[in-house]
Amino acid sequence: MTGLFRPVALAILLALLSAGGSTLAEVRFGKNVYIGGHDFSNRHYGSVHIxxxxxxxxxxxxxxxxxxxxxxxxxxxxxxxxxxxxxxxxxxxxx
Structure with missing residues (x-):
């Protein structure tokens, strides 16, 4: 039982760490980005919450x-x- 627990715990820990790293990325809208019909093209943000x-x-x-x-x-x-x-x-x- 303990032999199976360690790899599963390690996999969960790696998944949590990799998910947390993506939240620190900068958000860059490219060409032709519209939200609700409004142009948000070529804007840069640290994070976006809509x-x-x-x-x-x-x-x-x-x-x-x-x-x-x-x-x-x-x-x-x-x-x-x-x-x-x-x-x-x-x-x-x-x-």
Whole structure:
């Protein structure tokens, strides 16, 4: 039993370490990248988190937030760009 446990534990440890390394990579959007019909081509980010919310701020577009500032009850830890965009209807999108 112990002879089987050690290789399985090692495989799990290697899988966890390799999964954690990919989160540190920089995100680079290439040509023709559209999110919800908006052009995000050739942008570079340390990380990207895309979510849809029901609480929409009164402004549209993208804004940069400094560390320590607050957004929707959360404290911003690093310099972050938050984009509030309306989804462009499919019939009106660029192709």
């Amino acid at each position: 979510e849809t919310t029901t609480r929409r701020p009164p402004w549209y577009g993208c804004r940069w937030y400094r560390p320590g500032s607050r957004y929707q009850g959360r404290v911003i830890r690093t310099r972050t760009q938050i984009c509030n965009l309306r989804q462009i209807p499919y019939s009106q999108r660029r192709r």
